[in-house]
Amino acid sequence: METMTEPKDERSTTESAKKPAFQRYLPLITIAAAAASAGTAALLVNIFEHKQEAKSPFYRVVELDDTIEDPAVWGKNFPxxxxxxxxxxxxxxTRYGGSEAVPRTPTEADxxxxxxxxxxxxxxxxxxxxxxxxxxRxxxxxxxxxxxxxxxxxxxRQIATKQPGTCIHCHASVYVPYKKLGGGDLMRGWEAMNQMPFPEARKLVTHPVSCIDCHDPESMQLRVTRPGFLEGIRALKASMGEADYDVNTMATRQEMRSYVCGQCHVEYYFKGPEKRLVYPWAKGIKVDEIYAYYEETGHADWTHAESGAKVLKAQHPEFEMWNQGVHARSGVACADCHMPYQRVGAAKVTDHHIQSPLLNINRACQTCHKWPEDELRQRVETIQGRHAETxxxxxxxxxxxxxxxxxxxxxxxADEALAEARAAQRKCQFFVDFAEAENSSGFHAPQEAMRILASAIDTCRRGQLALRGGSNPPSGLVEPPAN
Structure with a gap:
């Protein structure tokens, strides 16, 4: 017996096959469109949030004023x-600089x-x-x-000599202590602390350099608070024909990104019994100009124990040396290399982890120099290696x-017979010390550093000739042009 089957509805199948592709894939298109819309919305929300972050670079958790020196308090607003x-x-x-941690056994004294x-x-x-x-020592x-x-x-060195309170100027957060000591007068407080014994002055300070030393708590703008620099830069500008210079009202923002560093990274000396801190820039900031200033004033830091010469100790003239280099001439500030900008979310902030650019080549150097890190490091180390050799x-x-x-x-x-050689020692030793004490190992101004060292070698050899009764030929050295 034959089984009867329902005939297929061929028309229905044919009509389904003839449906437009749009109708067949409509559900998938709808899902994809919904996903795209959700993604776009999320992106727009993210962009909006980042724009809001950029508009509000910090959240005011605490109120800051001109009396708060603790960086941890500032850190609540600027984490x-x-x-x-x-x-x-x-x-x-780094290869020619930086420091390494050397363990030591603590003592009661240290x-x-x-x-x-x-x-x-x-x-x-x-x-x-x-x-x-x-x-x-x-x-x-x-x-x-x-x-x-x-x-x-x-x-x-605290054991070897009795250091004055002047030393605190570049070793602590001093803005608030100076103002307290001076009854609200920064300069008066500074002058008073200069004359204190170091241990007494130490009791008045609490922190190393802090936020308040470089930033106005109201506007967060950079500012100079170290009296030594305030007077030093005024003297320098006066030597250049610009009288009554006020760094905090007349400097550009880019200049301030170096001046706040130049508050301490400079050559200086203690003047007179009042131990006034002086940056010797009244004739300029080249080593020759600073030495000429010392010659004019007759200043000497000590009498050399072996030679009897009245000699000078250079400090850490990074600001002076940087000023003679190509980066300074190109408008590059200290902070551009040692505190480069970084992105944190939408915020663009200055990196306050101050360090050698060689430890942060990507952000410190490659913003301008589009070469591989190894190439840039090699260039720097070549300069520093030649400097070390010289x-x-x-x-x-x-x-x-x-x-x-x-x-x-x-x-x-006799002293008369030694006078010319001692004068040569005074000059050449200061020049060598100037290049030695400067912390870039020659990189801030390579050609200037080489000129200084070459001049020092020449002066030393002339001092030796003077002791031997030989005549010194003209040096042939050309004095550097004035700024």
Whole structure:
């Protein structure tokens, strides 16, 4: 018996096949459109949120005023910057600079368990150059800003000599202490602290450099608060024909990104019994101009223990040397390289983890220099390596001259016979020290650093010729042009 089956509705199947593709894929298109709309909406919301972040660079958690020196309080409003500031405890070496953590056993007199490497142990010639001065007792590689106060408190130089309160100027947050000591007058407080013994002045300060030293708490604009720089830059500008210069009202924002660093990273000396801190810029900031200022004033830091020469100790003239380099001439500020901008979400902030650009080449260098990191590092190390080699030759020349003067003195030479050689030592030693104490290992102004060291070597050799009764030919050196 045959089974009867329902005939297929061929018309229905045919009609379904003939439906437009749009109708067949409509559900998928609808789902995709919904997903795209949701994604677009999420993107727009994200953009809006980031724009709001950019409009509000910080949230006012606490009210700041001109009396708050604790960086942790400022950090409540500026946590990103404060996090960077706290990381200045890092100790990292570059090939020719930086510092490494050297363990030590704490004592009652010095509770530090970690210090930086001793530069006196690395180069014994420094002891000869500084014989009779406190730096021949203790001189270590500089550490980050986090250590600037404690390293000054516990250096053995405090044992070798009684340091004045002037030293606090560049080793602590001083704006609030100065104003308190001066009854609201910054300059009066500074003058009073200068004359205090260091241990007494130390009791008046609490923190290393802090936010308030460089920022106005109301506007957050950069400002200069160190009296030494306020007077020094005014003297420098006056030497250039610009009278009554006020850095906080007349400098550009880009200039301020270097001036706040130049408050401390400079050459200086203590003037008179009042121990007034002076930046010797009245004739200019080139080493020759600074030396001419010292010659005019007759200043000497100490009498050399071996040669009897009245000599000078250069400090840390990064600001002066940077001013002679191509980066300064191109408008590049200290902060551009040592505190480059960084992106945190939508916010563009200055990195307050102040360090060598070699430890942050991507953001510090490659913003302008579009070459691989290894290439840029090699360029810097080539400059610094040549500087180190020339610096070694200059150090040899200084120590050789000191040795010759000492032997002539021991042999009974009169002061008159030693005068020319001692004058040569005073100059060449200061020039070498100027290049040695400057912390870029020649990179801030490579050609200027080479000129300084070459001049020092020439002066040292002339001092040796003077001891031997030889005639000194004209140097042939051309004085650097004035700014």
């Amino acid at each position: 990103i910057q404060y996090d960077g500031y706290r990381r200045t405890v890092d100790q990292k070496r 509770p530090r368990s970690v210090v930086a490497q001793s530069k006196l142990e690395e180069d014994g010639r420094l002891k000869t150059m500084w014989a009779g001065y406190a730096f021949a 203790d001189f270590r590689e500089e550490r980050g800003h986090a250590y600037m106060l404690e390293d000054q408190v516990y250096t053995e 610096r070694d030759r200059a150090m040899d020349a200084v120590t050789a001259l000191i040795g010759d003067i000492r032997r002539a003195k021991e042999a009974g030479a």
